[in-house]
Amino acid sequence: MRRVVRAAPNLRGEVQIPPDKSISHRAAILGALAAGESTFENFLASADCLATLDCLRSLGVDLRLEEDGILRVNGRGVEALGEPANVLDCGNSGTTMRLLCGLLAGRPFRSILTGDDSLRSRPMQRVAKPLATMGATVETHSRGTAPLAVHGGTLRAIDYLLPIPSAQVKSAILLAGLQATGLTTVREVSRSRDHTERMLIAMGAEVEIDAGRVSVRGEQGALRPHHMRIPGDVSSAAPWLIAGACHSDAELLLTGVGVNPTRTGVIDVLRAMGAQVDVLEERNQGGEPVADLRVASSRLRGVEVSGELIPRAVDELPLIALAATQAEGRTVVRDAGDLKVKESDRLAETARILSTLGARISATADGWVIEGPSRLQGATIETLGDHRLAVLAALAGSLAGGETAVEGAECVDVSYPGFWSVLEQTPTVERARRVG
Numbered sequence: 001m002r003r004v005v006r007a008a009p010n011l012r013g014e015v016q017i018p019p020d021k022s023i024s025h026r027a028a029i030l031g032a033l034a035a036g037e038s039t040f041e042n043f044l045a046s047a048d049c050l051a052t053l054d055c056l057r058s059l060g061v062d063l064r065l066e067e068d069g070i071l072r073v074n075g076r077g078v079e080a081l082g083e084p085a086n087v088l089d090c091g092n093s094g095t096t097m098r099l100l101c102g103l104l105a106g107r108p109f110r111s112i113l114t115g116d117d118s119l120r121s122r123p124m125q126r127v128a129k130p131l132a133t134m135g136a137t138v139e140t141h142s143r144g145t146a147p148l149a150v151h152g153g154t155l156r157a158i159d160y161l162l163p164i165p166s167a168q169v170k171s172a173i174l175l176a177g178l179q180a181t182g183l184t185t186v187r188e189v190s191r192s193r194d195h196t197e198r199m200l201i202a203m204g205a206e207v208e209i210d211a212g213r214v215s216v217r218g219e220q221g222a223l224r225p226h227h228m229r230i231p232g233d234v235s236s237a238a239p240w241l242i243a244g245a246c247h248s249d250a251e252l253l254l255t256g257v258g259v260n261p262t263r264t265g266v267i268d269v270l271r272a273m274g275a276q277v278d279v280l281e282e283r284n285q286g287g288e289p290v291a292d293l294r295v296a297s298s299r300l301r302g303v304e305v306s307g308e309l310i311p312r313a314v315d316e317l318p319l320i321a322l323a324a325t326q327a328e329g330r331t332v333v334r335d336a337g338d339l340k341v342k343e344s345d346r347l348a349e350t351a352r353i354l355s356t357l358g359a360r361i362s363a364t365a366d367g368w369v370i371e372g373p374s375r376l377q378g379a380t381i382e383t384l385g386d387h388r389l390a391v392l393a394a395l396a397g398s399l400a401g402g403e404t405a406v407e408g409a410e411c412v413d414v415s416y417p418g419f420w421s422v423l424e425q426t427p428t429v430e431r432a433r434r435v436g
């Protein structure tokens with residue numbers, strides 16, 4: 001499907017931010033490990049999270065996603081998981097594949113995990129290797145990618161330093177660690193999102209967290225059922241934060257947004273660029289901090305983005321690059337080489353999209369150099385089925401002159417199913433006309 005986006009005279013109003021994708025995956029998986037029924041309000045019914053639900057059902061988990069967005073998981077502990085009758089299709093979702101690998105590493109049966117073309121091109125050795133060290137058999141394609149054959153078994157604890165910060169790999173090891181003998185420790189140089197740790201603690205697991213490391217004891221027995229309302233996804237708030245900061249006549253209130261500090265790098269970067277972002281009414285939802293965010297038109301200046309900020313803003317970096325095209329001066333992004341192996345090569349593709357629209361951006365080995373400000377001009381943009389690129393193209397189009405056609409627009413459903421209708425309902429209504 002193709003959507004056409006045009007610039008808007010102003011950008012004002014309130015946007016209710018859709019549920020967090022990372023927390024939704026973990027809710028379903030950890031809910032299955034509890035003894036009893038867990039309920040999660042505001043579950044994200046996006047393609048990625050639905051893939052997790054389907055895989056869990058194939059493993060024998062009793063769960064139900066109700067019309068009103070409540071996920072009920074009737075957990076029976078890890079031992080109740082059974083050998084799936086068919087391959088587990090993780091679709092486009094790296095989180096589904098990597099977390100399930102960790103879960104299945106301790107199960108005494110064989111599972112095959114596969115996914116779409118994009119997921120089957122992504123590196124899986126990063127999860128296969130530590131799980132094999134723990135005693136599981138994890139076979140990859142000879143390219144080190146999916147399909148994966150996981151044959152779980154008796155696991156021993158490991159103490160593992162993540163070569164690249166990754167919440168997916170960390171969570172896989174923790175899920176295996178829960179089933180291992182001894183204390184499993186994962187160390188990371190820069191802190192990645194900690195939703196797994198938070199939910200495990202809320203469900204009564206013994207988890208130790210110290211600077212740069214997290215440890216979990218194995219064989220603790222079933223988790224306690226959990227009841228929470230899943231916060232809005234800061235990654236889905238990011239497009240509106242960027243649009244609000246960059247547009248010359250904007251004031252947006254974004255409600256119910258998760259502000260877990262391991263995820264809020266985009267707010268820190270925007271503030272460092274001079275943006276006005278207010279965090280209002282901070283509260284707690286089931287162990288996760290939540291707030292409303294207000295953003296208004298701002299004069300932005302170029303900054304350097306690197307180091308510990310990268311994992312805290314990893315999915316928002318393409319949008320940060322867009323903000324940099326509207327900022328005065330040079331922005332340099334470093335340490336972000338892992339963007340090459342996301343749903344697409346986001347380093348190269350972000351540079352391609354923004355330069356097609358007239359920005360001055362060049363990709364480096366591990367980031368970009370962007371000179372701003374540039375007047376963007378509409379063009380036709382191919383999104384390669386990558387949801388974050390489709391959102392990037394739409395937002396860039398809303399700041400550009402003329403019309404921007406976004407090809408393959410439907411892939412936003414992977415993380416943000418209502419995205420196009422929100423774009424249509426903002427005062428920029430006719431911007432996102434559907435044409436195909």
Ligand code: S3P
Nearest residue numbers: 022095165166167168169314315
């Ligand atoms: C995620 C972790 C990140 C992120 C992805 C979701 C998660 O991936 O990019 O969108 O839910 O754990 P990595 O672990 O590969 O950095």
